[in-house]
Amino acid sequence: MHFLTIDDFEVDGKTILVRTDLNSGLDENKEPKDNIRIKYHSGTIKELSDKGAKVVVMTHQGRVNSRDFICLEKHAKLLENHTEKDVKYIDDIFGSYAKNTIKSMKKGDIVLLENVRFSAEETSVDKDSHLSHMVKQLAPILDYYVNDSFAANHRNHVSLVGFPQVLPSFAGRILQKELDVLTKVLDNPKRPSVLCLGGAKVDDSIKVIEQMLFNNSTDRVLTTGLVAMVFLAANGDYIGNATHKVLVEKKADLEIKYAKKLLKKYRDKIIMPVDFAVEVEGRRVEIPFSALPSDYPLLDIGQDTIELYKNIIHNAATVLCNGPAGVFEKEGFETGTVELFRAMEKSKAFSVLGGGDSAIAAERLGMLDKIDHVSTGGGAFILFISGKNLPAVDALINSAKKYGSLITRVTNDT
Known part of the structure; x- marks a missing residue:
């Protein structure tokens, strides 16, 4: 996988479009909350500005007709807080106002364009995206594109695949680190390597398990959450109507079939819970595996499972975790998630935590800074570690092939 990075380019005086993901949840006043992505993206933006680039920031916020589909004026203030620089918000994407503002920028200036999804073509152009109005209007006044x-x-x-087709393009620091770390964990992990999967996105998790076991990228798979329920069902264990109902609602029949095949081939590597936590009259009650089927939903792993998994994590050299171990939002049932995250923190293993719900859980628990690498991606993270190509990464790779010999490279004086 060959792509270009900031280190390959001389950016002083160059006008650079930086595609970020500042998408944020909203508070009760419908204002964007500060988050890990805004903090991390600010590093790339500040570095380019400090090096004399004219930085044009592009991002999305929410989806059409959703509550969080808002303008980016408040996001500019959040960027200012992290970069400690002035950030000019422009309520335009590629019209005359945006283009004239970009043309008048000076070295080090930072401009934030309006929510890119306010343009219908951002999500509606399936092919030939380099021929879109957005790319045609902005590309002529840009030198480089950063993903x-x-x-x-x-x-x-x-905004992700169109510009690399017509501009020299490179990865920003977040994307560079994500690809470097995840590629290393998948292709050459330190052993023993442990994969811990939970949460409710069972179909994605099954694909990850299949890919990583097939490629010998992991030595043990610790199952929690709904993922564990699928494997228990695949193993022929009846877990009870309450939890089985959830599997039916998730239409998990296909995943159960895949899990059966995985158990048949890799049974010694796939570990399932030995006890569980349920809610009885508002209290957390733990039950052993022998107490199944249960009339109550299985909401978390139990203490015996926690100790079993903690011991495996303690002896690992690499730990990749995605998805909470239980219904961590519910008081009393965050225990499994908390304990496994703490085990990752205390282990000498190199620890990687997926984005989405995992990152949200870690942030709520105040543990973001205690994991070696917390991914900024949810869906992208899952797809990448399951062996799928990411369209925007492919666009960067193709851009490197097309423009690699034409860029003004950084030179080191000796």
Whole structure:
């Protein structure tokens, strides 16, 4: 996988479009909350500005008709807080106002364009995105394009795949780190390597398990959450109507079939819980595996499972975790998630945590800074570690082939 990075380019005086992912949840006042992505993206933006680039920031916020589909004026303030620089918000994407503002920029200036999804063609152009109005209007006044939006790289959107076709393009620091870390963990992990999967996205998790076991990227798979329920069902263990109902609602029949095949081939590597936590009259009650089937939903792993998994994590050299171990939002049932995250923190293993719900859980628990690498991607993270190509990454690779020999490279004086 060969792509270009900031280190390959002389950016002083250059006008650079930086595609980020500043997408944020909203508070009760419908204002964007500060988050890990805004903090991390600010590093790339500040570095380019400090090096004398004219930095044009592009991002999305929410989806059409959703509550969080808002303008980016408040996001500019959040960027200012992290970069400690002035950030000019422009309520335009590629019209005359935006283009004239970009043309008048000076070295070090930072401009934030309006929510890119306010343009319908961002998500509606399936092919030839380099011929879109957005790319045609902006590309002529830009020198380079930077993709720093790992979290959105699984999408085939104009702002992600269009510009690399017509401009020399490179990865920002977030994308560079994500690809470097995840490629290393998948292709050459330190052993023993442990994969811990939970959460509710069972179909994606099954694909990850299949890919990583097939490629020998992991030595043990610890199952939690709904993922564990699928494997228990695949193993012929009846877990009870309450939890089985959830599997039916998730239409998990196909995943159960895949899990059966995986158990048949890799049974010694796939570990399932030995006890569980349920809610009885508002209290957390733990039950052993022998107590199944249960009339109550299985909401978390139990203490015996926690100790079993903690011991495996303690002896690992690499740990990749995605998805909470239980219904961590519910008081009393965050225990499994908390304990496994703490085990990752205390282990000498190199630890990687997926984005999405995992990152949200880690942030709520105040543990973001205690994991070696917390991914900014949810869907992109899952697809990448399951062996799928990301369209925006492919666009960067193709751009490197096309423009690699034409860029003004950084030279080191000796």
